[in-house]
Amino acid sequence: MKYRVDANLKTELKKFGSKDWNECYHCGNCTAVCPLTENNFLFPRKSIRQAQMGLKTKLASNLDPWLCYFCGDCSKTCPRNANPGEIMMTLRRYMTSVYDWTGLSKKFYTSKTWEIAFIAVMFIAIIAVFGVFLPPARDIISNASKYIDPVSGGVLINSLVPGLEGHQFVKIIEIGDLSMAGIVAALLISNIFRMFYFTIIRDKSVRVPFYTYFTQAWQLLFNFISQPKFSKCDNKQYWFGHFLLMSGYVIMFTVIVALLPKFQVEEVFPWYNWQRILGYYATFGLLFFIIYSIIGRIRRNEIKFKFSHASDWLFLIMLGLTTVTGILIHFFRIGGLPVATYIIYVIHLAVLVPMILIEVPFSKWSHLAYRPFAVYFSKLKKAAYKLQTQQSELSTAA
């Protein structure tokens, strides 16, 4: 197969993070120290080579960046200080933009203006929607006690908008939630199909045996839930920290999208109720990870925090704001402050919606789909390579 060399690839990649693509002199140290690398999936060096040589097509068919979890061992021992771990991180950003057919991912990654403008527009739009269509009752300040549950003393959060029954208000929010989830899922699924096309269909060097698509399918859910590959890195703390964040996020997302009518209710549950326990666990997971990452990125105390792309900071800020506003809603509600509750509730949604719309299909959080799929695809390729060697052995024997 012929490959075209794109001399400008390195310049293009610089916008995605790693600045120096010429440092590497290919000693092979990074690949050999990596506990995750295996034959046919040799990283990070091979990916660096493809980037250096401008092999765009080969890079697009490369699953390796998604199989790396950035423990930093390679960067620590690299004799050229080329920071291969950071290069893999940059390639993951680049891959996300390659899979994305809308071109928005590339815009958000390479231009802060685009990203911030999108967030600002969404933020204002959501506040406007609530201001115009769902304004709170006029007597919410003068007659605050009307909106407080006399038994528990908590704010009746679904009854602040006049003319709407509690369940109607929740229904509106739920429709909004589900349509957001629908848009995100549609984008992500279409991008996964592109990923599949680039890495499996277009890669003529492998012919995947059909049955493996089914026999390996369990990898998807298994890897999504527990990141077994990540846990093979030498530093197990990273896996644990990530697991806290991931489980917290998945719980929160499920609760606010799929189980909203059960979650956003007027009643203030006692602390031991499952809704509250799940909520506290998720909040703790998110908060722990956010604080840990912000401190790390300021101090640059670990290899993976040495370099911060604009998208890394924006992600942390958005997630941090979402979490903090979420916590505030909770306390304002329990504290019986209807005005504050409603304002913060609107701000919470105005931060949350653009965050999900940017991060999940176009940016950092798309890895929630790409990583399990990359593991799945790599297993398919592995099966194909195995078959190939068997066949070639047979033919040589014959």
Place this chain on the structure above:
Amino acid sequence: MADNNVGLCIFSSGLQSGFHFDLKEVKLFASEIKEVKIIWELADGKTIKSDKLTEQIKSLSIDKVIIAGDYPGEVKTLFNHAAVKCGIKEENVLLADFSVYAHLNGKSTQMAKMLLMSLIKGYDPETFFVPEEVEVNTATLVIGGGIAGIQASLEIANGGNKVYLLEKTGTIGGHMAMFDKTFPTLDCAACILTPKMVEVGQHQNIEILTYSELIGLSGSAGNYMAKIHKKARRVNLATCIGCGTCTEKCPAKSSSEFDSGTSLRKAIYIPFPQAVPNKYLIDAEHCTYVQSGKCRVCEKVCPVPDCINLDEKDTEIEIEIGNIVVATGFKLFDSTRTSQFGYGKFPNVLTSLELERLINAAGPTGGNITFRTQDKKGNQIFEQGSGEPKSVAIIHCVGSRDENYNKYCSKVCCMYSLKLAHLVKEKLPEAKVFEYYIDMRAFGKGYEEFYQRIKAEGINIIRGRTATVQEKNGHLLLRSEDILNERIIEQEVDMVVLAAGLEPHEDSGKIAELLGLQTTSDGWFSERNFVFDPVGTFTGGITVAGVCQGPKDIPDTVAQASAAAAKVLQSIVKSKISKGVKSLSFSEIQAQIG
């Protein structure tokens, strides 16, 4: 030209990564010189329009243009065109290339200023190195008794001049005496070195000062006074007959420097059988009598009366000399720093120098490659009969070309590794030999041919430096990427040899301070001009030779030593010597130029 109106361009190409000049300071300095009428600051990608330039040159009636910076030649064309348009001759568009001073630690900006000042005032900066007539003392001090020092001493002494050859250890010979063979010719190192050592020892013009160190220097180029500290040898050099009775009876042991720690020697010892001078000496640090006041066994058994004087004290002498050749050589990179290879942790991880001694027929095992064992007292040594490895792996670039240790290439490791692989294969024809390299640097006459020859001998040469060495089932497990075959390999071997790089001798900092030499950031001595004066220094009457100036192999070292000798002889024959800039302070240079 009466006015001498100078237009100065300060250019930074951004090409040189280790560029240590404070260009702001240079600009400030230049702006205070009255001849400088205008300063253009250009950089790679930041240029000036030719029309504007011409206009400025005309309006300020500039008659000389100086382009200063790193690689100033890049923008010379631009100024040439403008100059010609304004009627300035092309000879008056001058370059001040700072990059030649880039390696000078700390003093680079000062040198750049000096160069700039000289050009502005119309002086050639090379005038400071033009030899002046002084009465040059014909004696020369050569510091370091390795192959560089030996060669330089012989060249100068054969020219009929007195040489003091200063050596820190008990014998001359240096590292080359420890080697088994030399690459690429596979000559026996001892066979070609020892005749030279003997020649030095017997030369009437050479006085060897072993077990001695330089501690002070005064005077100026052509007439130096060197203060030398002579450590007490405790054995009379004149009367010792070298019989060896003392060594036999001596109870104290220490690890042998000559055998690179692979064997033990006594506290009274001769470094190796071919040592020059071939006389015994006492290692005070390990001598039972010196340390505890009891023993005196050697004194009792010595057949020569009054030969051993256990209470001898260190002395200091002063010698007058005209020139100094610095040939302090190198020390091997400390492989314990690269913990991933397990040196010092796993007994059968060796340094290249240790293997060199094992292979040598005069080494601790009589030329057999064996495993490291422990003696009764727990010392790690090599002995005959402790088992032979069935497979040996050599890891290249240990401590070299590595930002975590030394950035530079040590130049000799690829070739000596190939040589060691060949020698292992010669001693153990059944053994498998692996070489893990990053780039194979076979750079010299006959070297590439040597590489191809070794390849053909059935050595497994793998592209991809080993990342880790671990112990598994009593073997050593190497994990590497086999780059050319696109796979990860985990290889079990019995012995790992680390091709450790070269570092400046531990005393080179002290020597640099005593002699006022510049060093690079890596610690190698700086030559005056990398291309045209590779042996001269910025200090008059002092030359450098061999590895102390930068990693190099034996042929290059010998060539440089001869070159240094030529420079010394030139000054003696003509009785002319350049003072160098060391003797002039910056203000003096300024005063000289006016």
